Amino acid sequence: MVNLPCLLSAILLGYFLRLLQLLSTCLAFSLVASVGTWMGAVSNWSVFIWCFCFLVTLIILIIEFCGLQSRFPFSWYNFLITYACYAALLCTSASIVYPITYIWFFPHGRSQDHAIAATAFSCIASVAYASEAAWAHTWVWLGVITGYMVTVPGLLKGLETFVAGVIFAFIIDSHLYLHQPALVWCVAVYSICFLLAATALLLNWCDCDNRLPIAFPTFLLGLTLLSVLLYTTALVLWPLYQFDEQFGGQPERSSCNDGLIYSFCTWDQQLAVAILTAINLNMAPYSLYSLGSSSYLFLFSL
Structure with missing residues (x-):
């Protein structure tokens, strides 16, 4: 039998993590776009990762707020854990590749500061998605996911x-x-x-x-x-x-x-x-x- 207090705590934690994911990915690509500090395939890929994760997370939040999970022909919770794992890996790769490839080439100033801040928010997003993947195992313990x-x-x-x-x-x-x-x-x-x-x-x-x-x-x-x-x-x-x-x-x-x-x-x-x-x-x-x-x-x- 599902423990109701634990279930509510898990749901609230999930919403908090998704809001953190939205904020961090939004700030990451906004900081880069605001000063045009992206050029080349690697940077374009990093910006795409942040935009993609922001968009998918926003869609997930809207679906859950509207209670539309049951309308999908697949396991919603399996989808969530799969997406969280991939998003954590994608944001981690962007957090590593973007600074290695770009930050060192920027002169000291606004562009470099924005690139460093974008990397920091990308790291926060990585931790948030990894935390959601770990949080999803709470659903296993509650018997919701198999x-x-x-x-x-x-x-x-x-x-x-x-x-x-x-x-x-x-x-x-x-x-x-x-x-x-x-x-x-x-x-x-x-x-x-x-x-x-x-x-x-x-x-x-x-x-x-x-x-x-x-x-x-x-x-x-x-x-x-x-x-x-x-x-x-x-x-x-x-x-x-x-x-x-x-x-x-x-x-x-x-x-x-x-x-x-x-x-x-x-x-x-x-x-x-x-x-x-x-x-x-x-x-x-x-x-x-x-x-x-x-x-x-x-x-x-x-």
């Missing part, structure tokens, strides 16, 4: 799709891989693994996991094993063809053009992709271990 996204494998699968999205951002320039078929294969691996992980999340989000011809945990186990094999090939081939001179790679970082600001060096992009590939591959054993736990199997046997 499902894939409140489990460790679900969170890891969501993180995997986010990391894959960051990889796509780094390989947006086709000259990084089109000159070698092995590197094209790596890009295909990133695309396939992203689609597999996104499929698993969407099946659960739309409550279609029980319509599969096999048990959902078995389906996830197969996807995870396939992703491990594919990411292993990418982790071998990408560094080999990007950093080994025998395969046409560049083993050392060359100095970037001094005029190259608001962007990343090509070598840095190649290294970032290799590191992110290793991160996604290393998350798989934890996901496999969680999939094999008896408590997880029991959750989906209900």
